[in-house]
Every structure is written in structure tokens, then in C-alpha cells.
Amino acid sequence: MTDQADVAPDALTSADPNTRIIVDKVTKRFTLRHSRSLKELVVWTVRRRKESLTNQFVALTDVSFRINDGETVALLGLNGSGKSTLLKLISGVMRSDDGRVLVRGNIAGLIEVGAGFHPDLTGRENVYLNGAILGMTEAQIDARFDDIVAFSEIAEFIDTEVKFYSSGMFLRLAFSVAVHTEPDIFLVDEILAVGDEPFQRKCLARIRELKAAGHALVIVSHDLNMVADLCERGILLEGGKVIVDGPVDDAVAEMRSRF
């Protein structure tokens, strides 16, 4: 189990000074255990070996790649191919079973927009709370508060409780906070489908700005045209394995030809 993880770390990390993310021979398994009544637990303990084999689901198998500063990488694949799991491993929400994930610098994971928002707090309070959750200090949020509100275009509702917001307003504010965190690594999971078209264009422009400023970006999306336009590199996953890792057009073409 641990034999493949025993890679000399200095050999891993010394290669390229611009590297931000190293995913090295990562395997992730999920144990599917739906209920845990006492009876089932006893049965499971008695027949441990057999059960644990039949109930495992391998989400990622031996996945390796590196991502450098300023790279924009699209993770492609069908539902259940392991894209979101990979993103969660990079953000640290989950841990790999085998292999290693290493990152340098701070990460903002937009795994889901507005995950840290609370409906009973006002927009202003949520900006501060979510900013702090995404790793900003009080001074940083103070400094960027006006930009965040301006970007979201909902200034007149900023002191209203978020539960009264329309879903579009909510997503605008949440996205706005996230893109103002200025992380070294920006992880985006299927969120560019939010908002109306002008706002989407604005989001894409902001993402291009982050990219131009040298931040590493990893984007999961099913919108192939959009990612082909936004990213340079594509990693295509199928059944938890990397099928293509190369220029985004190749990955998109392969994806279209396969599915």
C-alpha cells in the first residue's frame, strides 16, 4: 500500500521552481458503507475482509501531473470520472490513499460557490465571513470590500440578509468574494455557468486577469467551448485514469471523439 508513496520528496519538488501543484501517483478509494446499525457493524467486523473488498470504489487510479504558475488547466471527463475528487484532493478537503499531493502557496477552492455563506447574515457580514474562510485577513477584506461589492453589482442590497437575495444575486456576491481572494492557486468547479451572460463575461475576464497575473488555475467544466477558449492545457479523465494530458484542443477533441 505504501510502496508507491515512497518517492524521494526532494526529487519531486526540486525539478521546476515554477511548479505550484504536484500530483504524484495518486489513488483515491471510497469505502461505500451506507448505514451503520449495530447489526451491520457486527457482520462487517466478522466478515471484514470480504466486505471491504466488495464495497470499495476507486475514484482515481495512479494519477500524476504537475501544474506551474500561470498555467490554466481544464479537467475534463464525464460525470463520475474523478474530476471533482481530484479538485478536492488538491484543495485538501480530502486526502489521497496512495501517492501524494503537494502544493505551494495558498489555494482558493471554488468547489461550490457560496459554501461558506449563511442565509441569516447580511451580504456585508457574509463577505467578511467568506473572505476569512477563504483565507483573507481582516485588513485584506477591508481593502477589497468596495471592489468586491462593485464587482457583484448588488451594492444596494449589501446590508440585506442573504436569504432575501435571488439566487443570481447570491451567486454574484459569492463569486465576487472568491475572485478577490488573489490565491496562488485557484480551483474552479463548474461555476462559470452562474449568472446572466454579461456577468459571465465579467467572470471570464476576471479569470483571465488572474491567469495573466501568473496564478495557476484548475477548472472543471462540462462547457467544452468555454474551457477550450480559457485554458491552454487539458487533462482528460476517464474512470479515474488520465487519458490525455496535453494542449486543451487535443483533450477536447479526444473527449468529443470518445463520448
Place this chain on the structure above:
Amino acid sequence: MTTVQADGFVEPGRGAGLLDVLRRRYLVKLLVRKELRVRYQGSILGLFWSYLKPAVQFVVFYFAIGVFLGLSRNIDDFAVYLFSGIVAINYFSEAFGNATRSIVGNGALVKKIYLPRELFPVASLWVAVVHFFPQVVVLIAGGLLAGWRPSPLQLGAGVLGFLIVTVFSLGLGLLFGAINVVFRDAENFVDLILMVATWISPVLYFWTMVTEAIGTGPLWWLYQANPLTAAVELFHYCFWFPATDESSPVLPNLGWIGLGALLLSCLVLLLGQATFRRLDGQFAQEL
């Protein structure tokens, strides 16, 4: 082979535990504020509820135990005696109970964004502290009416009692909060502990009644080994004893028992943190 990571690379999701929480004090502050706001949202009485609940509890116990069972005849200033114990146990119950539920309760966040997850039990503890201090103010006001004149040593006993409950409930909260993610039975088990907690420490009765009943053998040692017994007795020594004529017997070796309880609480905290870190990697997929 195991060289230090060059160039500042880290494995995401492996934080420094409670030490990380110290670095993110601002977020703890906001989480506490959120918790307080949300809890009293749409409530007319608001924060007043945190006074009303212990007040009602106090009145019930005062009449049931003090008047009907007659303890107020045996213990001077029984009202102050009773309330100083209740304050300690309430603090413990709220900190421990809420910390146990904090990870599951913040599941949406735990699943989506990586944060040092110890933040949530710590925020629960802090909310409990916010509710604890107003009760202490009420307690001191009551004590002053009864002629409370504490010495520095007695005030120190109160601080030690507070430290014991804080460390003990955070340790247990981390332990059961982590276990609760995998087995929701933990919540119910904790409710059971909290129900018993009021009765297995000398809150509603005097400690000599325990030695009269079970002697001073191993059972009594076990009784004294409960950090809550030490904390409650330290609170009595701080808030109640100086309000009386100081003729009641103080628990022998109270200082040592208090320090022992603090040590035990620190061990529980280490155990809690170790268990929490062990289970931490599974939180996102179990919730």
C-alpha cells in the same frame, strides 16, 4: 528519504491542528459572531435567553433540593452554593455539547472548503464562554449580597476551575466531535454524559455527603478524579466559601486535586486532538 519539503511545498489538508486555529483568530471571531447572531435570529428575548435558562434551572433546583429536601438548612447561603456549581456545569455542558455537534453541523463547509476543522469546536467553546461570563457576573452580584470577600488565593481557585472546564470540554469536544462524524451515536452518548454530569459532581449536595455514603476508599478517589468535581469545588471555594463564615470543611488537598484535574484535562485534550487528527481526513467523505 524523508527530507523536509523543499521550496515550501505542503500536503494540502494536513494542518497543525489547534495551532492553526491560533493563526486564524479572525475567522474564529467571525464564526462566533455568526453563531450568536444565528442562534438568536428572530427571537424577541435574544441573548436574554442565556440568562433565563440558568435562572429557571436555578429556581427549580433551589426549591426542589434546597427547600423540599432541606439542603438550604445545612448549607449556608445555599443559593450562592448552588449557583456557583450550576454555572460551572452549564459552561461544561454548552461547550462540550456544541463542540460535539460542530463538525456535523458545519458539514456543508467541511465538505467544500479546507479549513483547519478544529476551528469549529473552538468556536463552539468560545460561544459557551460568551454565555458563561454574564452568569458569573450574576453569581458575583449574588455573592456580594451574601457578603462575598474573596482572597487572591480564592480568586485563583476560580481561574483554575475555569481553566479545567475549558481544557476538559475542548478535549472531549474534539474527541466526540470527530467520532460523531463517523458514528452519530456520539451525540446521544454525550447527551447522556451531560445528564449525569450535574449529579456526579457536588453541585446539588455537599461533598461530605458523598464520603458519608461511600467512605473515603477507591470510590471516593474515583469521584475526586472527575475533573468536574475539582472544578465545581474550586468554584465553591472561589464564589461561595468567602461569602460564608468560612466554617464549612473545604475538600482536603483541593489545590492538588485542582492541579491534577488540569493535568488530566490536558491529557484529554491531547487525546482529543490526536483522535481528531486521525479522523480528520475522513470528514469530507463521511458527511
